[in-house]
Amino acid sequence: MSDTWGLAGGDAIVPGLTAVKPVGGGTMYEAWLAFDERLYAPVVAKVVRPGQVSDSARADLQREVDMLGRLSHPGIARLFAYDDEGDRPYLVLENIDGPSLSSLISKHGYVPLHQLLPLGLELASALHYLRAMDVCHLDIKPSNVIMGAPAKLIDFSIAMEAKAAGELTDPLGSDEYMAPEQCLPGERGTVGHASDMWGFGATMFRAAAGYRAFEREPRWLQLTEEPYVLPDFVPTALGDLIHACLSSDAADRPLPEEAARALEPMLERLPQARLSGFKISL
Template sequence: MRSTDAAGGELIAPGLVPITSLGGGELFEVWSAFDERLYAPVVVKVLRPERDDAAGRAAVEHEADLLSRLHHPGLVRLFSADVDAHRPHLVLENIDGPTLSSLVSRFGPLEPHQLLPLGLELASALHYLHGEGVVHLDVKASNVVMGAPARLIDLSIAMDVKRAAELDHAIGSDEYMAPEQCEPGARGSVGPASDVWALGVTLFRAAAGFRPFDREPLWAQLHDEPHPLPERVPAPMAEIIGDCLAVDPERRPLPVEVAERLEPMLGALPAARLAGFSLRR
């Protein structure tokens, strides 16, 4: 199971055998790996060598501390972390399923029987996070793994609500950032409502197959109205998405309110049938 691509073919750390590169971002490399202690496949986030300094190791420790105290079916699980290793890393649950972004790119927008549970599951995860005093700040289609349930991953820029409210610089992924994330202070304070905006963008993409705002110019959401949703998107779902994309953070619904509006829509879906037999009793 040894990979010749990782660290010159070496183990990531004792007992962690790299299998396949999953990419990563500016701070981390992400690998599919085999954990010989767990004797199971895992995902490992490894601090990039060029970012291995005090700030980089503090970021690893920060994410490990957050994940170690957060426990929810809609969040990725942390199995272990080693900030002091030769290659500081996090060992995370390997979730079986594609990301929402790859699913939509390959097969197009989701049907209601996929879209409604997705919205409910993401709202559930955000309700829990915010109840724990944490904002994710990077909710987006590529950070949603379509498992059962859907899982929200990558808490690398998540932070406590108080710290988020004090931000004075832009943070997040450009097309998914709430106006106040683009211009903290001038557009309001960054906080839980910022995650609700990103939830709206994520559900828009899932429902439409494209984003509500163009990538260019940068931060089009500061001056453009969102693109209209296709007519096939049910009106109640379109209203929820539109409310999440309210410019004023105070006008956006709470995650629990999103969930409460989605539940009857989900309950009204036709019962699934297989070979003439109803799957609903």
């Protein structure tokens, strides 16, 4: 039997919060589009799975609440409410009108430049802010990017302050999007803000190419292999930026603001949209 609360559309997650449809989740959580009667608006409810409810899960939920409570940025999904003490612990998060980057790539393939470059700028903006707040997300990947206007980062379940990240001794993250130092903390370097820039690079690679920089199997090919070659249609300057972010040495990766400054002229050089078939004279 799967580890689920068995919810269906129309069921109450808790009083005042009604499930609409599932929108993903993971090992620890179910995620639902829900209707919040207090806000009178659609939200996302992140619910701890029944088999995962424990003191440690409640502590993890509270840690995520504390983290999100510190953060306020246009590129980060907002926290509206939570309950870490009830029988069904949950978070209520902002619902962003758009698909995840991973589902967009799965459906349509690579992301065109007119979408990709603004996406890169918006993610770099969020990462610049997180760096200023001394927070490491540690799980930057396409499924944690929602393609709203602007694109938004979600899932701060393993985020932590840089000091705590630097003290990690065990692997943490999602395999293909983990910087080398996240795979082997200490042996391959110290986990920190630059680790998120590696995740940014791996995410931008997949969006630009339509395929991953490294295969899933065997595990952690980023420790021994170079990333795949980007397609010819990816501009050289963008490819250079992506590969700089994927440097095995954290010190060689650009800062978020440096990535943004590299992306801005690429965006400016894109052809401007214009009306066709007639001309407006003033």
